[in-house]
Amino acid sequence: MATTPPVAIIMGSRSDWPTMKRAAETLDRLGVAWEAKVVSAHRTPKRLFDFASGAKAAGFRVIIAGAGGAAHLPGMAASMTELPVLGVPVQSKALSGLDSLLSIVQMPGGVPVATLAIGEAGATNAGILAAQILALSDETLAGRLASYREALTESVHETVED
Numbered sequence: 001m002a003t004t005p006p007v008a009i010i011m012g013s014r015s016d017w018p019t020m021k022r023a024a025e026t027l028d029r030l031g032v033a034w035e036a037k038v039v040s041a042h043r044t045p046k047r048l049f050d051f052a053s054g055a056k057a058a059g060f061r062v063i064i065a066g067a068g069g070a071a072h073l074p075g076m077a078a079s080m081t082e083l084p085v086l087g088v089p090v091q092s093k094a095l096s097g098l099d100s101l102l103s104i105v106q107m108p109g110g111v112p113v114a115t116l117a118i119g120e121a122g123a124t125n126a127g128i129l130a131a132q133i134l135a136l137s138d139e140t141l142a143g144r145l146a147s148y149r150e151a152l153t154e155s156v157h158e159t160v161e162d
Contacts, residue, residue, distance in 0.1 A: 004060060005033030005035045006033060006060065006061040006134055007027055007032055007034040007035070007060065007061070007063075007064060008034070008037065008055060008063045008064070009023055009034055009035070009036040009037070009064045010038070010051065010063060010066070010073065010077065011036070011037075011038055011065070011073070011090070012039070012042075012067040012071075012090075013038060013040060013068075014038055016066050016067065016068060016090045017036070019088065019090045019091065019120055019122075019123050020036065020066040020088065020090070020123050022123035022124045023066075023088065023123040023126045023127040023130070024036060024127070025124075025127070026123075026124050026126075026127025026128055026131075027130065029148065030128075030141065030144050030145060030148060031141070031144055032130065032134060032141065039051050039073065041070075041072040041077075042072065048077065048080075049080060052076070052079075052080035052081045053080045055077075056081055056082055060083060061133070062083060062084050062130040062134065063081065063083050063084070063085045064085075064086045064088060064127070064130055065078075065086070065088065066087075066088035066089075066126075067089070067100060067103075067104070068089070068090035068092040068097070068099075069094065069099055069100060069103075070103055071087075071089060071099070071101075071103035071104050072103065074086075074087030074088075074104050075104065075107050075111065078111050085112075085114070086113075086114045086116060086126040086130060087104035087105070087113040087115045087116065088116050088122045088126050089101040089103075089104050089116070089119070089122060090118075090119070091118055096118075097118035097119060100118065101115070101118050116129070128145075131145055132145060
C-alpha cells in the first residue's frame, strides 16, 4: 500500500522545476519524502482545485508552491486547504521575479502563504522550512535538522585565507 509523502511540491509549469528542484534536493538531504506535480492556477484550474481541496485528505502535511509571473498558484492553493503553504517566487524574465514575489506575498488577511526569497534560495529555504514544520512532531527529523544546521555552521570559515 503506497503512502503519501508529507510534502507536496507544486509548480505552475515544468519550466519552474530547475528552481523547485532545490526544495526537493533539500528535502532529500533531510530525509523527508516529497511528491512533485505541475498544477497551473491559470491553465489547469480544475487540477488545482482537485489537488488543493484534497491535499489534506490525501495525506500531505505541507505544500511548497512555486510560481512565476502572476504567481497565483500559492495563494489559490492556500485558499483551498488548511495545510501550510510555502510560496516560492520563481524568477521571471519580465521583472526578475519581483512580480512573482509581490503576487505571492500580498495575500489578504485570513489566507496566509509563507513567502520565501525569489528563486533557488527561496526553494532551498522552503525545503528547510517544510522540514522544520514536520519536525515539530518528529524528534528524529529534528535531530537531522540540528545536524544540518551544525554542518552549515562548520562550513563557514573564520578567516579569509585559503
